[in-house]
Amino acid sequence: MTDDLRDTLDRVGDRFNLGEYEIDAYLAVLEHGELTASDIADRTDIPQPRVYDTVRSLSDRGLVELRESRPMKIVAVDPDDAFGDLRSSFAEMVDELEARYTAPTRETEAVSLVKSRSTILRYLEEVIENAEYELAVSLTPGLLRRFRDELAAKVAAGVSVELLVTPASNAPDPAEFDYLEVATIARARRGITTPVLAVGDGEYSVYATQDALRDDRERYGVIFNRSALGFLVSGFFGTVLWTTAETLAADGEERPFPRRYASIRRAVKDVREFDGEEFYASVEGRDIETGEEVTVRGKVVDVAFVDTEEVASLVVETETGRVEIGGRVAALEDVEGQEIVIGRGEPPAL
CATH class of the missing domain: 2.30.30.690 (SH3 type barrels.)
Known part of the structure; x- marks a missing residue:
């Protein structure tokens, strides 16, 4: 690997290694131009005590400016200024990486542990997209927004989708969000202890703590590639999570048989x-x-x-x-x- 490519990778990695809280805070500040820490807590799922660490991380990456007033103000940096230096080098880096790329063989292990947020999200997307007739998912409100189109496509294709949104306090209001566009039945469950998971056709499944999706290196996700193991996640979803959640919406008798x-x-x-x-x-x-x-x-x-x-x-x-x-x-x-x-x-x- 050339020194220039390595330097570019280092810079891109540092700039884009954002956790879920950092992404939510950054998008909120970008949308409004300037916010206080309380404003960010009100507009996102970020707990108030975590806001300051989150915005300081964004400031360290040059994505926002912190104005030490009372209260402190978080000001968006023009994305053209924040990312402009990466545009040309990023395109060149992708070309070089593509030239070095060798397609991997399909993962065959029955169980795989992953810690990267991006890897967990990639597997979540894969489970959702590959489900042919039955899908069970437990998602945060942020992940629901992220995978809304994929879930809607599954419902439109006749796949049975059981959707659990957690924490319930942050779930979109059924009066404002069309849950039946993305699920056959949707429920909400209290607490941040509820894991994020997806099970497709009772076989291929992903399980992760919510902390793992915030790039907590002490947490992890588990990928199950066997039906016998996918059943364990499906059973946990059905008997532990689903039965302790409140219904948001259900299509009842609308789905056709068989x-x-x-x-x-x-x-x-x-x-x-x-x-x-x-x-x-x-x-x-x-x-x-x-x-x-x-x-x-x-x-x-x-x-x-x-x-x-x-x-x-x-x-x-x-x-x-x-x-x-x-x-x-x-x-x-x-x-x-x-x-x-x-x-x-x-x-x-x-």
Whole structure:
């Protein structure tokens, strides 16, 4: 690597290594030109005690000026002045880096730990974009805004999207934000302790603390590339997070059938919403006694569900008798349901 390229990388890295708080504060100051620390706290999700450290970090990078008045004022620096010296060198750097680039092979590890905020965000985006029929996400209000278009595209494509927004105190007002544009059902949960996560089709998943997305080097994100492990994140989302959140919006009966599920809980909840109506199921899974792969097709004749979501199962009437379908790692039912399709009139195609 040439010295010039290394110098450019150093400068770009220093200038752009911004955490979530720094980005929120910088955008707020840019929009208004000049703000106090209290103004920034009011307009962002940044706790008041963290504002001063955040704006001093921005000042060190030359992105804002601090005027030591009472109260202290944070003044935006013209972006042309703040970033002008990087424009030409950045373009040259990208050309040199592209010339050196060798495409990596796809990550195959079952579990990967990542600490970079940008890497966690990249995996979140990848899980969202790759979901084909079912998506569960827990996002901060800032991340909801960031991934709004991607989530809306999934809803438009017929993907079932369960959205959890945290902390609830900062969630957009349902009267002003169209949650059903980005989710099948949306809930809000109190507290900054709720993790950020995404699970696509019950398999590929990402889990991270909110601190990890603020570039806290002591925190991390976890990437799960196996369905058996993705189930753990999905189960945690459904039984711990989702059940302790308040509903913001739900589309109820608007989604058409047949519907495809990776989660038995979501399948059972949908069937229960149409109490008394006739449904049919097609299920791919494993016999819990032998481990053999099985396919079950027939009429849904019963469901079991408790509000804590710790119990959820379907009973399907097949040509050879009734079969009880459970979720991943089922033990009390006959079959571990891995992919479930619910439809009307006849068993739907898998």
